[in-house]
Amino acid sequence: MEPLYNPGGVEERWQHTWEEEGLYNAEADDPREPFVICLPPPNVTDRLHMGHALNASAQDVLIRWHRMRDFNALWQPGYDHAGIALQNVMTRRLAAEGKSLKDVGREEFVQLCWDFIRDYGGQIMGQLRTLGASLDYRRHRFTMDEEYTRAVMRFFAHLYSKGYIYRGTRIVNWCSGCASTVSDLEVNHIEVDDTLTWIRYPLAEGDGHVTIATVRPPTMLADVAVAVHPDDERYRHLVGKEAIVPIAERAVPIIADERVDPEFGTGAVKITSGHDAMDWEIGRDHNLPEPMVIGLDGRMTAEAGELADLTQEEAEERIVARLEERGLLEKREPFRHSVGHCDRSGDRIEPLVLLQWWVEMEELAKPAIAALREGRVHTRPEQQTKVMLSYLENIRPWCISRQLWWGHRIPVWYCPDGHVTMAEGEPEACAECGSGELRQDEDVLDTWFSSALWPFATLGWPEQTPELETFYPGDVCSTGRDINFLWVSRMIWAGIEILGEPPFEWVNYHSMILATDGRRMSKSLGTGVDPTGLIAEHGADATRYGLLKMSSSQDVRFSPGAIEEGRKLANKLWNVSRLLLENAGGAKPGLRPQALEERWIVARLDSAQAQISEHLAQFEFAAATNVLYHLTFDDFCDWYAEAIKPRLYDGDEDAQATALANLERLLKLLHPVMPHVTEEIWSNLPDRQTRLIVAPWPEAAGAHDVELEFEPIQSAAEVFRRAGVRPTLNEEQERIFVSVVKPERVKVDGGNVEAEVERLRDEISRAEGMLANERFVRNAPEEVVAAEREKLERYRRELDALGN
RNA sequence: GGGCGGUUAGCUCAGUUGGGAGAGCACCAGCUCGACAAGCUGGGGGUCACUGGUUCGAGCCCAGUACCGCCCACCA
Numbered sequence: 001m002e003p004l005y006n007p008g009g010v011e012e013r014w015q016h017t018w019e020e021e022g023l024y025n026a027e028a029d030d031p032r033e034p035f036v037i038c039l040p041p042p043n044v045t046d047r048l049h050m051g052h053a054l055n056a057s058a059q060d061v062l063i064r065w066h067r068m069r070d071f072n073a074l075w076q077p078g079y080d081h082a083g084i085a086l087q088n089v090m091t092r093r094l095a096a097e098g099k100s101l102k103d104v105g106r107e108e109f110v111q112l113c114w115d116f117i118r119d120y121g122g123q124i125m126g127q128l129r130t131l132g133a134s135l136d137y138r139r140h141r142f143t144m145d146e147e148y149t150r151a152v153m154r155f156f157a158h159l160y161s162k163g164y165i166y167r168g169t170r171i172v173n174w175c176s177g178c179a180s181t182v183s184d185l186e187v188n189h190i191e192v193d194d195t196l197t198w199i200r201y202p203l204a205e206g207d208g209h210v211t212i213a214t215v216r217p218p219t220m221l222a223d224v225a226v227a228v229h230p231d232d233e234r235y236r237h238l239v240g241k242e243a244i245v246p247i248a249e250r251a252v253p254i255i256a257d258e259r260v261d262p263e264f265g266t267g268a269v270k271i272t273s274g275h276d277a278m279d280w281e282i283g284r285d286h287n288l289p290e291p292m293v294i295g296l297d298g299r300m301t302a303e304a305g306e307l308a309d310l311t312q313e314e315a316e317e318r319i320v321a322r323l324e325e326r327g328l329l330e331k332r333e334p335f336r337h338s339v340g341h342c343d344r345s346g347d348r349i350e351p352l353v354l355l356q357w358w359v360e361m362e363e364l365a366k367p368a369i370a371a372l373r374e375g376r377v378h379t380r381p382e383q384q385t386k387v388m389l390s391y392l393e394n395i396r397p398w399c400i401s402r403q404l405w406w407g408h409r410i411p412v413w414y415c416p417d418g419h420v421t422m423a424e425g426e427p428e429a430c431a432e433c434g435s436g437e438l439r440q441d442e443d444v445l446d447t448w449f450s451s452a453l454w455p456f457a458t459l460g461w462p463e464q465t466p467e468l469e470t471f472y473p474g475d476v477c478s479t480g481r482d483i484n485f486l487w488v489s490r491m492i493w494a495g496i497e498i499l500g501e502p503p504f505e506w507v508n509y510h511s512m513i514l515a516t517d518g519r520r521m522s523k524s525l526g527t528g529v530d531p532t533g534l535i536a537e538h539g540a541d542a543t544r545y546g547l548l549k550m551s552s553s554q555d556v557r558f559s560p561g562a563i564e565e566g567r568k569l570a571n572k573l574w575n576v577s578r579l580l581l582e583n584a585g586g587a588k589p590g591l592r593p594q595a596l597e598e599r600w601i602v603a604r605l606d607s608a609q610a611q612i613s614e615h616l617a618q619f620e621f622a623a624a625t626n627v628l629y630h631l632t633f634d635d636f637c638d639w640y641a642e643a644i645k646p647r648l649y650d651g652d653e654d655a656q657a658t659a660l661a662n663l664e665r666l667l668k669l670l671h672p673v674m675p676h677v678t679e680e681i682w683s684n685l686p687d688r689q690t691r692l693i694v695a696p697w698p699e700a701a702g703a704h705d706v707e708l709e710f711e712p713i714q715s716a717a718e719v720f721r722r723a724g725v726r727p728t729l730n731e732e733q734e735r736i737f738v739s740v741v742k743p744e745r746v747k748v749d750g751g752n753v754e755a756e757v758e759r760l761r762d763e764i765s766r767a768e769g770m771l772a773n774e775r776f777v778r779n780a781p782e783e784v785v786a787a788e789r790e791k792l793e794r795y796r797r798e799l800d801a802l803g804n
Numbered sequence: 805g806g807g808c809g810g811u812u813a814g815c816u817c818a819g820u821u822g823g824g825a826g827a828g829c830a831c832c833a834g835c836u837c838g839a840c841a842a843g844c845u846g847g848g849g850g851u852c853a854c855u856g857g858u859u860c861g862a863g864c865c866c867a868g869u870a871c872c873g874c875c876c877a878c879c880a
Binding site for chain 1: 817818827828877
């Protein structure tokens with residue numbers, strides 16, 4: 001063993017060995033209790049980024065921990081086809097070649113997507129392997145695979161037959177950049193500087209007018225009403241009358257609706273059902289028509305008359321000029337408000353009224369709400385449950401059709417008479433009239449529609465496979481908050497709807513890792529840190545340790561020091577192992593603790609193990625790494641190993657055997673976080689029967705000497721003193737050791753007796769004050785009062801020892 | 805507009821029912837003898853954002869303020 005641990009080569013070797021020996025595999029006929037996590041499927045064209053690496057580290061710790069605890073641990077891998085994202089990539093590539101979608105046609109385009117995936121996709125699984133992620137790679141799934149597609153079709157058919165899926169004309173979010181609709185969840189509201197234009201609409205009868213304020217004058221050509229609040233005294237007399245929309249020169253009703261804010265603008269608002277979400281709702285409730293003057297390309301349509309084909313900006317200029325000529329323009333002023341933008345392309349969303357496919361969500365959400373409320377699904381951090389509930393309780397219909405070519409095509413066919421035939425496979429004839437002339441719906445399904453099935457479609461659903469039987473429902477979903485609604489909420493209701501129970505019991509939300517300056521990590525900002533670079537430079541173990549160490553219940557900044565710490569820990573462990581192994585004589589591991597410091601380290605290992613288990617069970621990975629760090633550095637290396645060194649050199653077989661047994665134990669506790677270095681050291685231990693990855697997690701604590709559970713370092717010295725042990729320490733350690741023989745001298749040796757006396761007097765008066773307080777003595781827990789009494793006595797003894 | 809989170813050492817962050825302010829890194833000093841200088845030991849350094857309240861006692865509980873971040877939303 002070399003003095004400096006070099007993860008390069010070692011890590012790859014173990015990754016290959018583990019996978020080749022089938023140690024990542026989980027089998028459906030394994031009788032042990034299953035433990036299942038589905039990897040959130042990365043986009044097939046993505047490369048590993050920090051979020052993937054952190055989340056994979058967390059999941060792998062849980063999987064490896066459970067595997068050692070004798071669970072049948074399945075970590076399910078796979079990819080998502082990333083509908084809009086990949087379509088946009090491909091569209092840009094075509095454009096770079098001077099081609100458009102129309103030039104290549106649908107069939108060829110889809111083939112190009114598959115080619116692209118074959119050539120450039122599917123890289124993350126390889127990158128996850130270099131992280132040591134123990135996924136069952138044999139079970140890899142892709143949402144566009146034939147089998148998975150069958151599941152998507154069945155899911156559609158199921159929801160369609162129960163009436164949850166329907167086709168309807170409603171207001172949608174149209175993204176001109178993607179040339180598709182997107183769901184409400186894919187729209188970001190961003191503050192923009194705009195202009196608010198105040199326009200006079202003359203009354204149809206008489207001379208008066210009503211002034212409205214709008215940020216989008218061109219849409220006035222599609223106005224269908226003017227609305228005011230029903231309680232607004234200023235306008236009550238006008239409700240039921242008509243106003244003339246200028247330029248369009250149409251009369252529209254003046255209506256009353258409570259959704260109008262009387263405080264805003266003049267308190268009167270133009271209603272444009274075809275181009276605004278709230279107007280659309282008001283329009284539906286008042287049975288108003290839904291004309292449109294803006295087309296799919298964002299330009300004015302023929303309905304706009306002489307303004308047809310103009311851009312909205314051009315149309316606005318013309319309209320404002322005309323209004324001014326006629327004296328109907330009251331004023332224009334700067335106005336800042338939030339406007340929907342496409343999450344994918346960044347383009348401004350155009351609300352349009354289109355015929356699309358929808359999922360009616362209200363009924364489907366109810367069992368998911370119940371599952372969250374009843375604690376059948378828990379979240380970490382817990383507050384996220386509230387967030388999820390408020391989303392589900394206010395859920396709205398989900399637009400699932402996309403005007404794309406890359407994705408699962410909607411399994412619906414139309415005959416020339418307009419009859420609708422839904423079929424999981426291609427039908428031969430119209431279900432209604434028998435016509436053989438069928439045309440399939442052109443649209444594909446929202447990518448998230450297929451992602452919702454991930455926990456069971458990956459297991460073979462709709463077939464009743466052994467995998468489905470054994471591995472559903474799973475246990476943990478670990479993910480970022482950014483896809484909470486898009487993915488997690490949908491898996492929950494879909495799982496309950498299809499299989500009767502939620503797909504997992506726990507949802508763990510990991511930190512978002514920000515750049516060191518607090519900005520988002522992003523390629524375009526140049527703030528990204530590449531985790532594969534960290535792995536190459538510091539090793540996978542150090543990277544895993546570092547990411548888990550810096551993770552938290554909230555978002556955190558990237559900390560290079562945490563990775564460095566991981567590297568030091570691996571090196572420290574490596575070197576203490578060298579010490580123990582190279583001085584083990586012919587001893588075989590066996591726990592024969594005789595000296596007090598040996599019983600002490602067993603107690604420390606027990607105690608640390610209990611803490612680690614508790615932290616992992618609560619998804620507190622940073623706390624677990626902290627325990628591991630101090631256990632290894634302080635307790636195991638700096639005190640225990642130092643203390644037994646002389647006996648190791650002297651060839652004391654009991655000490656050697658015990659040291660190896662304790663090392664074994666330490667390696668097991670570290671393995672889930674740092675699998676490679678621990679497996680490598682493990683392979684150097686004598687008489688290994690199994691790999692560490694499948695070695696049993698140590699027996700539960702309980703056998704150790706309870707009275708030895710002191711705090712680490714000081715207590716070690718205390719233990720040595722009581723044991724009469726005089727380990728060979730260096731001069732500094734010797735000084736501490738001696739000082740601990742008389743604990744009251746520790747601080748005084750530093751020189752400042754007066755300050756120490758003062759401190760003790762303060763402490764004594766504080767403790768006396770508390771104990772003299774009847775309410776404290778009466779109300780505080782007994783242990784707290786007793787602890788206070790003990791402290792008081794100790795302080796008094798220490799003060800006496802100082803001669804005061 | 806609604807909701808959630810944050811503000812603790814130079815930096816990144818812990819701090820579990822209220823009871824002696826912590827870790828890692830960085831910095832300083834010493835040690836460096838047969839695992840490791842990517843080591844060991846020690847040290848300096850904090851008005852726990854601010855104001856008020858509850859309490860014998862508040863980083864922690866309550867009310868409010870400021871600043872930062874995130875999510876949701878039909879602010880025309």
